Amino acid sequence: MREKSPFPVVGIGADGWSGLSEEARTLVLSADVVIGGARQLAYLPPEVEADAVEWPARLLSKLDGFLAEYFDRRICVLASGDPLLSGIGTTLIERGYDIQVLPTLSSVTLARARLGWSAEQTEVVSVVGRDIERVARALTPGRKVLVLGAKAPALRKLLRSRKFAKSTLRALENLGSPDERISDGWEHDPGPLTVFAIDCVGKALPLIGLPDDAYDHDGQLTKRDVRISALARLAPSPGELLWDVGAGAGSIAIEWLRMHPLNRAIAIEGVSSRADRIERNAYKLGVPQLRVVCGLIPDALVRLPKPDAIFIGGALTTPDLITGCVENASRIVAHAVTLQGEWVLADAHRRYGGELTRISVQRIEPLGHYDGWKPSRTVTQWCKIK
Numbered sequence: 001m002r003e004k005s006p007f008p009v010v011g012i013g014a015d016g017w018s019g020l021s022e023e024a025r026t027l028v029l030s031a032d033v034v035i036g037g038a039r040q041l042a043y044l045p046p047e048v049e050a051d052a053v054e055w056p057a058r059l060l061s062k063l064d065g066f067l068a069e070y071f072d073r074r075i076c077v078l079a080s081g082d083p084l085l086s087g088i089g090t091t092l093i094e095r096g097y098d099i100q101v102l103p104t105l106s107s108v109t110l111a112r113a114r115l116g117w118s119a120e121q122t123e124v125v126s127v128v129g130r131d132i133e134r135v136a137r138a139l140t141p142g143r144k145v146l147v148l149g150a151k152a153p154a155l156r157k158l159l160r161s162r163k164f165a166k167s168t169l170r171a172l173e174n175l176g177s178p179d180e181r182i183s184d185g186w187e188h189d190p191g192p193l194t195v196f197a198i199d200c201v202g203k204a205l206p207l208i209g210l211p212d213d214a215y216d217h218d219g220q221l222t223k224r225d226v227r228i229s230a231l232a233r234l235a236p237s238p239g240e241l242l243w244d245v246g247a248g249a250g251s252i253a254i255e256w257l258r259m260h261p262l263n264r265a266i267a268i269e270g271v272s273s274r275a276d277r278i279e280r281n282a283y284k285l286g287v288p289q290l291r292v293v294c295g296l297i298p299d300a301l302v303r304l305p306k307p308d309a310i311f312i313g314g315a316l317t318t319p320d321l322i323t324g325c326v327e328n329a330s331r332i333v334a335h336a337v338t339l340q341g342e343w344v345l346a347d348a349h350r351r352y353g354g355e356l357t358r359i360s361v362q363r364i365e366p367l368g369h370y371d372g373w374k375p376s377r378t379v380t381q382w383c384k385i386k
Helices: 022-029 038-042 061-069 088-094 109-115 133-139 151-160 224-234 251-258 271-285 321-329 337-351
Strands: 005-011 033-036 053-054 073-080 099-102 120-127 145-149 168-173 181-184 194-199 243-244 266-270 290-296 307-314 330-336 355-359 362-367 372-374 381-383
Touching: 005 022, 005 088, 022 073, 022 099, 033 038, 038 053, 038 073, 053 120, 088 099, 109 120, 109 145, 109 168, 109 181, 109 194, 109 251, 133 145, 133 151, 151 168, 151 224, 194 251, 194 372, 224 251, 224 330, 224 355, 224 381, 243 251, 243 321, 251 266, 251 271, 266 271, 271 290, 321 330, 321 337, 337 355, 337 381
Parallel strands: 005 073, 005 099, 033 053, 033 073, 120 145, 243 266, 243 307, 266 290, 307 330
Antiparallel strands: 145 194, 168 181, 168 194, 330 381, 355 381, 362 372
């Protein structure tokens, strides 16, 4: 059930009530119930007669029931700055609520203004309720990064561990308020209302085509040259979901996620030690949001959300796996290195069409006093695009 008429979601900054537009103030003053966090509600002046109600703990699981209690009254929601920038406005829209958004200047806008950074050259990473390792993906030489919701010690530790300790780190605290302060983020531990700005200096890994030794693995790894071929055919677009079936070290899912911050992936692996290793690789390579499912295939696939693309790197000879994947996704790439796996892919090509390719990679290695070509194991690749 959703409220029929839109209710306002008003962004309020560190300048409080004085920073709101006349329209925003009118909406707050006319409400019966004003809902927000403790900090936003504290900005309300005495003339606001509405009931002030704080969001409950563990909000996402309680949101619908909580709001339903107030559907017979006029609701106004308060949010920080821009409600659609890592804010409650986005959550409400995704849940199907009809809202009227009235933003004010966000902390990101104010930070860029103070630093002289354009929107086009700045990447914004929010770690509010998320792992600090998400910042690692954005660390690229010359890149300008704003980090929301981080704690200074954890961010400094990350930059040092990723060899970006020479970066300039600034802490922009209480932006827009009378006690606004900009300080050296390496030296000071600012308060909670802080945006961190990183001028990146260091050496970064590529987003895709990572060297094989970037992954911890037990030999079950899709090697770099073949991995790039698979990702090219999987063709990720922002926000799409990938299943990495028989994920091994998780390299396909990890690089799918590294290509865009909105991308989603689920790595399915039947061996628990490998599933644990995938989680460690994802954490190390800046995509801790990777969902890892440890379970037998195909049973582990039954309750997963429908994917946009599927990569099959293992468990290829599982009965009906190919059929189930064809029914679930518009893009499928599967690899085989055994004769039995090749039979499965040849049959898939006969039944469903697509592209069947053999990939052989050779590298120069010393051979006595000379050099010679050392071949890697040949991979058969089947690609099907509906």
